[in-house]
Amino acid sequence: MSQQDLRAALQAVTERVLAYRASADERPQRPMRNYDDMRAAFARATPETGAPIGELIGELADIAEPGLANMIGPRFFGWVIGATAPVGMAADWLTSGWAQNAGNAEATPAAAACEEVAASWLLDLLDLPRAASVGFVTGATMANFTCLAAARGEVLRRVGWDVEADGLFGAPPIHVVLGEEAHSTVFSGLRYLGLGAKRVVSVPVDGNGRMREGAFARAIEKLEGPVIAIAQAGHINSGAFDPFDEIAEAAHAKGAWLHVDGAFGLWARAAPDRMYLGRGLERADSWGVDGHKWLQTPHDSAYAIVRNAEAHRRAMLIAASYLPEGEHRHPADYVPELSRRARGFATWAMIRAWGREGIAALVSRHCALARRMAERLSAEADVEVLNDVVLNQVAVRLGAGMDGAVSDALAARTIARIQREGVCFVGGALWRGRQIVRISIIGEATTEADIDVSAEAILSAWRAERGANA
Ligand SMILES: *Cc1c(COP(=O)(O)O)cnc(C)c1O
DSSP, rough: HHHHHHHHHHHHHHHHOOOOOOOTTTTTOOOOOOOHHHHHHHHHOOOSSSOOOHHHHHHHHHHHHHOOOTTSSEEEEEESOOOHHHHHHHHHHHHHTTTTTOOOOTTTHHHHHHHHHHHHHHHHHHTTTOOEEEEESSSHHHHHHHHHHHHHHHHTOOOTOHHHHHTTTTTOOOEEETTTTTTTHHHHHHHEEEEOOSSSEEBBBBBOBOOOHHHHHHHHHTTOOOOEEEESSSSSSTOBBBOOHHHHHHHTTTTOEEEOOOGGGGGGGTTTTTTGGGGGGGSEEEEEEEESSSSSSSOOOOEEESSHHHHHHHHHHOOOOTTTSSSOGGGGGSSSOOOOOOOOHHHHHHHHHHHHHHHHHHHHHHHHOOOOOOOOHHHHHHEEEOOSSSSSSSEEETTTTTTTTHHHHHHHHHHHHHHOSSSEEEEEOOEEEEEOEEEEEOOOHHHHHHHHHHHHHHHHHHHHHHHHHO
């Protein structure tokens, strides 16, 4: 390909992305075409001959754009995901351009060193042990998996079993203790690790999905042998935090490994006015947290943080004679993959862009916006906010006082109507047996005005469905 063709293609991509991003505010916050439309639009016979970059990149964008979810939109509240801030996106473009296969420090020194420095910034911002090791993984699912792999190895090593060498057959059983409402991906991690999604001790939770006082200590008390405990910073519906001080106390008294799933909630540690939520979680042994949620890096980006760096490395180390060794930190030694994207660049860029103050302000602002949303919605007589809005999550029941099955059906119709109308995008979930509207305020661009028009759109959709049912 000629330099001229490449330049023209990249400039065209830049123009397209600029136009796409500039329209995020006005476009509906949902995709304009559905999956079937998009499958039909992409369907072609397998190409027999090649196409020039200038044509095919334009073709790809023409086909795809109508079916894109407006996840950078300021009124996109659908899931707990970030909005890929421009800085992270730009750093990610460089990352693709530089084409580093960033597994090894000697082979890709810039990528590895950038990752190491970004890791130290993360530990500082989140106020976690500065000597902890950090693996840059794809998402919190993999962060939790990686941390739990380290946990599995270490709790078995302490009873004289080498799981990395000898596997799980014949190993002493490990007890896993977690809150009844742990995130679904934690159970995936347990499955991948041979610990079993069902072979767990569930700790009862309160109305916010937070482990009840004293319940963890009671659950762990009777257990004999190796124990892995998993607590949560930021419940997926309510944003609630487990009571870490008492959990850490009881876990350590038992010699258990304590892991914290803090996919988005761990960032509360970076905001002085939210810091209190995560008090005590620094006493844990490992933490999983996303970059692609609150930090607004591009997907995929998350961090597996482990206090015992040796346990972390033992669980993930990839040794091969063709890889240079050297004495440095190899990114691949702390994650499940060998070939990997240089994720450190985008993380470095986002932290550099926000600074400590910017991250704190972003988290605080989103939490204030969530409270504003909760106030607006609960002004309606039969709309009930089910959670204590301590973070960025608002869990809403429509039709408080109505028969449950009726209100559930109406709530589902209301969610569909809100999405169709496109002013904002909210998701739904089943929580404590009821259909809720789930609102996550975590995108960089959201303002108070966005909250106000969105609350109005949600309430007017609700009134329309309620009226149609009457
Ligand atoms: C999002 C989330 C996960 C999964 O993270 P991914 O980045 O989607 O893999 C795990 N736990 C909690 C609490 C989450 O919010």
